[in-house]
Amino acid sequence: VGVISEAGCPAVADPGADVVAIAQRKGLRVIPLVGPSSMILAVMASGFNGQSFAFNGYLPIDPAERTKRIKMLEQRVYTEHQTQLFIETPYRNAKMFEEILRTCRPQTRLCVAAGITCKEEYIRTRMVQEWKKHSLPDLSKVPAIFLIYK
Structure with missing residues (x-):
């Protein structure tokens, strides 16, 4: 098998x-x-801490619970100096992206790694405040990994 x-x-x-x-x-x-493991490749391409990171899988679908979890993960970034990774299904990527930008501190860095090793590959790291100045990529059909770090 x-x-x-x-x-x-x-x-x-x-x-x-x-x-x-x-x-x-x-x-x-x-x-x-x-x-290839998209999680490890995303850490490699992010510029974030590769010595200490945590893969958190899928975050809650409920908006209030998801916000709470993002805040908790961001706190771990600053207290434990640990890169936090999580994933979302392609059809919910835009909502996750927007929620991260609403929830995280302006200086928190966010890497979005989507379609890694595929033709449509997209990997970009910016501070939350910088992401807010740009139009967000269309990730509605591409598996994506979101990483946050200080």
Whole structure:
């Protein structure tokens, strides 16, 4: 049995983890194969702390809960000096982008890494206050990773 992911990394924030868990319970051999991981590539391209980072998967869909989580992650950036990564489904990328710009401090840096290794690849790092001065890219059809750091 093989598990392949079109973006990200199989079994990391991916339903493939359930398949791997079943295989582990059955005592089957699990062989992770080397390949590009959009999370690691995003950290590499962001210019943020690569010594300490946390992948937080998907944030809550509920707007109030999502705002609360973004604030909590931003606080970790400043208190723990840790890069915070999270992902969103393409059709909700614009809302996530706007929420980050509304919620985070002006000096917080935001990297948006979308479609990594694909033709439509987009990777850009700016402070929140700088993002607000530019038109936002259309990420409605592209898997994206959002990273924040101080």
